[in-house]
Amino acid sequence: MKNKAAPQVSIIVLNWNGWEDTVECLESIYQIKYPNYEILVVDNASQDDSIPKIKQYAQGLVTVESGFFEYNSLNKPLEVFEFPEKEYLNPENIKTDLNPIPSDKKLILLLNNENHGYAKGNNLAMNFVLDKLDSDYILVLNNDTVVHENLLLEMVNAAEEDVNIGCVTPKVYYYDYKGRRDVISHAGETFNLYIGRGKRFCKDQVDDGQCDQSRPVDTIEGCSILFKREVLEKVGLFDPLYFAYWEDTDLCFRIRENGYKLLYVPQARIWHKIGVSWDSYFSYFVIYHYLVRNRLIFMWRFASRLQKTTFSIFFIFYLLANIILMLLKEDLETSKEGLRAISDGINDFRI
Structure with missing residues (x-):
């Protein structure tokens, strides 16, 4: 970071019956080039063996095969801090100081007692961060993503440049688009309230540098949003009325209504397995x-x-x-x- 200690970032990964995607996502995060972060997996009462498998991954007993990185066994085992919902809803009862432990040596597991959906599930984790941890930023990240090693460095640097920036989005590629990894899914979006639809920049285009300029945007896709702490404290979190989908757009509009900007940062990159949680588009x-x-x-x-x-x-x-x-x-x-x-x-x- 520029002449000061790196701001602390809490990374929230919501899991529901998707441990294989989650551990690939986690492994990519643990290989980022950023010195001050922590990872929280919040589980929405998965009915598969997600929690045992995630714990085995933390112990170094489950290796991860991916075309995006080489598995690193050197930082295993991870120290796992596990909190059921009834316990972590009252952070004052949690005596463990989670802040001093090195970023790549710990994993925080928050275990929900039911499937709260995307909005409330992430809200519970964000409230835990705001109440218990000293984070300057919160990154909400889908479990079906893989991140580039420079993701946090680029996003935080961009956010630190302007006090009016409320949240930041990276360039999002398809995880696999007909065998390609360089096809853009999301590079920021404009939104037209007259028809109730957004228009994504460079969607479905092979990346040839045409979306390499940082820009303010109207909305940010919920698969990867970096929020400033003070913005969430002022504006609030996701509205659980939505349960899933459109809560990210709603929060983006509320952030803009409070005078903050949403920024697209193309130097930050992730790959997203679009739609893995849908049985089909017309489910x-x-x-x-x-x-x-x-x-x-x-x-x-x-x-x-x-x-x-x-x-x-x-x-x-x-x-x-x-x-x-x-x-x-x-x-x-x-x-x-x-x-x-x-x-x-x-x-x-x-x-």
Whole structure:
């Protein structure tokens, strides 16, 4: 870092029935070139053997094979600090001082008693960090990602340049796009409230330097967001009303409404296994939470009256097209999910 000690970063990785992705993600983090971080895995009551496998990884008993790095056994075993939800919700009861232990020698496990979803699951971990740890930044990172060794160095350096920067996003590549690793998934996004849709820069393009300029953006994808501590303390965390999807967009808008900037930093890079948590794009869960209900909640919250009007016209045609598509596939249940989500999206916003 520039003439001062590196700010401390807490990295939160949410796991739910995905230990193989999680340990690959963890191994990539433990190989980063940054001197002051800690890793927290928050588990949403996984029903597989995630916790035993993650512990075995920490002991050095599970090696990780990846095309992105060579497994490093030299920092194993890791010292594991395990806290069930009832315990870590009251950080004052935790007497262990977690801060002095070296970054690459410890792993904090937070064990939730149920599947709280993306929003609340990450919130519980972020509250633990804010209450118990001395971190200057919190990085929320999907477990189905692999990070470049310079990720934190580039993101923190960029965030430190301007007090008005609230959060930072890296350049996100597809983990595997038809055998390629240089295809961009996300390089920041603009968002149009008149139609309720975002437009990603350089999406699905082979990286040839066309998105190598840092820029302010409207929204940041939730797979990797670096937040300043004071911003979260002022603005708040994810809204658990969403459960999963659109909570990241909601928080980005609240951060911007409070006068902060969102910054895309192309020198920081990750690779994302897009959609591994979806059974299929048109699964009931995605139709219900992502395409319909949560989009409506977000739009009702942030759009002006004119924007709501234009969005409603656009969305009706968009939704009908998807329902017709499902009917053509003789998928009546998914079509019903879409219609039910309209009602819930409007009613839930009133909560």
